[in-house]
Amino acid sequence: HRPRVDIASLPSRDGETVLLRARIHNSRAQGSKMVFLNLRQRIESVQALMIVAPEKVSKQMLKWAAGLATESIVLVEGVVKKSPEIIKSATVGTVEVEVSKLFLISGVEARLPFTVEDADRTEAEIEASGDQFNRVLLDTRLNNRVIDLRSQTNQAIFKLQAALGDLFRQFLHSNGFIEIHSPKLQGAATESGASVFKVSYFKGGAFLAQSPQLAKQMAIAADFERVYEIGPVFRAEDSNTHRHLTEFMGLDLEMTIEEHYHEVMEMLDGLFISIFHGLREKYKKEIDVVNKQFPAEEFKWREGPDGTLKFSFREAVNLLVEDGVAREDLDDINTENEKRLGRIVRAKYETDYYIIDKFPMELRPFYTMPDPNDPTLSNSYDFFMRGEEILSGAQRIHDPKLLEQQMRNKGIDPESMKGYLDGFRFGCSPHGGGGIGLERVLMLFLKLNNIRRASLFPRDPKRLEP
Numbered sequence: 001h002r003p004r005v006d007i008a009s010l011p012s013r014d015g016e017t018v019l020l021r022a023r024i025h026n027s028r029a030q031g032s033k034m035v036f037l038n039l040r041q042r043i044e045s046v047q048a049l050m051i052v053a054p055e056k057v058s059k060q061m062l063k064w065a066a067g068l069a070t071e072s073i074v075l076v077e078g079v080v081k082k083s084p085e086i087i088k089s090a091t092v093g094t095v096e097v098e099v100s101k102l103f104l105i106s107g108v109e110a111r112l113p114f115t116v117e118d119a120d121r122t123e124a125e126i127e128a129s130g131d132q133f134n135r136v137l138l139d140t141r142l143n144n145r146v147i148d149l150r151s152q153t154n155q156a157i158f159k160l161q162a163a164l165g166d167l168f169r170q171f172l173h174s175n176g177f178i179e180i181h182s183p184k185l186q187g188a189a190t191e192s193g194a195s196v197f198k199v200s201y202f203k204g205g206a207f208l209a210q211s212p213q214l215a216k217q218m219a220i221a222a223d224f225e226r227v228y229e230i231g232p233v234f235r236a237e238d239s240n241t242h243r244h245l246t247e248f249m250g251l252d253l254e255m256t257i258e259e260h261y262h263e264v265m266e267m268l269d270g271l272f273i274s275i276f277h278g279l280r281e282k283y284k285k286e287i288d289v290v291n292k293q294f295p296a297e298e299f300k301w302r303e304g305p306d307g308t309l310k311f312s313f314r315e316a317v318n319l320l321v322e323d324g325v326a327r328e329d330l331d332d333i334n335t336e337n338e339k340r341l342g343r344i345v346r347a348k349y350e351t352d353y354y355i356i357d358k359f360p361m362e363l364r365p366f367y368t369m370p371d372p373n374d375p376t377l378s379n380s381y382d383f384f385m386r387g388e389e390i391l392s393g394a395q396r397i398h399d400p401k402l403l404e405q406q407m408r409n410k411g412i413d414p415e416s417m418k419g420y421l422d423g424f425r426f427g428c429s430p431h432g433g434g435g436i437g438l439e440r441v442l443m444l445f446l447k448l449n450n451i452r453r454a455s456l457f458p459r460d461p462k463r464l465e466p
Ligand code: ATP
Pocket: 238, 239, 240, 241, 244, 333, 334, 335, 336, 389, 392
């Protein structure tokens, strides 16, 4: 028994007889004596050649192999040979495999809704083909997600998604954070009552957590000092947009503050910079694969003496006013103006990544710390990529009396959050944190244009399957 090898290793195996398991990406018979099988493993593929030869490959065997359905999984034994001509295409590499044996591991019983080749086709190729039916629409992809996910683009996207989570963990571990797991079944809403899913819970009801907000603050009250969580977040928002999901992956963290809430902002900034570097440096191959289908200007961020661009909410409003937006429309910055701001910032400061600080208090949740110098403002911040929000965070109120008062101001009954409030009544360090949407960061880093492409099996107001 030979060990099975990966397609990626074939260029270094010239002349070897190998065994590999792969899918038939496509096949093409040439007369009755030869068949080309394009074999695929994740983002790798190789051309296999089967030729009728006495004692080795019979005519019947060739006919049977040529008739195997696209997407069948086969086990192939063959000799690796440097391709006679080096064909410059991502799907045909520098070596080919001359097949001596072929076994069917798993066949395809149903008719494919589209092929993986279709799923990977670029806009340029579709335009060139002159056939718009060659384009696989997003809904068709999501309805048949298993086939869609086999595409090179998706294999790369989800490798990058995993890398993002990994880089998040690595950075926080090296800064003394510990991972926590907070309950997703809750007795009360945390962010705002309007966007919470209610589920039946024995004789009463429960809510699905809209964020680990209360739990991560309670972990601080319990002296964990620095905590993070990667977990699902549920939002009952009927937002049918390119950037809202009803369930997404929240990357949350919370930490104590020594002197100033900017310590938290700096930690979060360091986190993003290390994620951007990690992705660009260790996953170039995957980024290039995605860029083929989703061409994008390279994501830009600033480093060096100036560091990440930071400005206040008021300065953000001024930038928009200078650009012609009416000041009356800027009590809050809506999605359209957020994007406009992204374009202004890119043109003026050459960055796709920036931080807005000091949001008006009335725009932020009850647990946000007011600015001690101006209580209409808050010690809070949002982080942006390409003009869209990826993180929201703040210093939190740790004084139980002020917290109760803010709850009442926002129409929340403090009795409904007694366990949380107790944490502060028993004493709690000054602290702050932030929450990041994993799919948003991935979508914006790669410029995928739709958050659903960054979610394995996306959930939105109209989709609960597959
Ligand atoms: P977060 O919820 O994290 O603050 P967000 O970007 O979702 O992040 P929200 O304030 O919840 O911010 O979202 C409201 C923004 O999304 C608004 O700017 C609004 O214009 C836009 N939005 C929400 N729902 C819809 C919708 N159904 N159609 C168009 N835009 C929407």
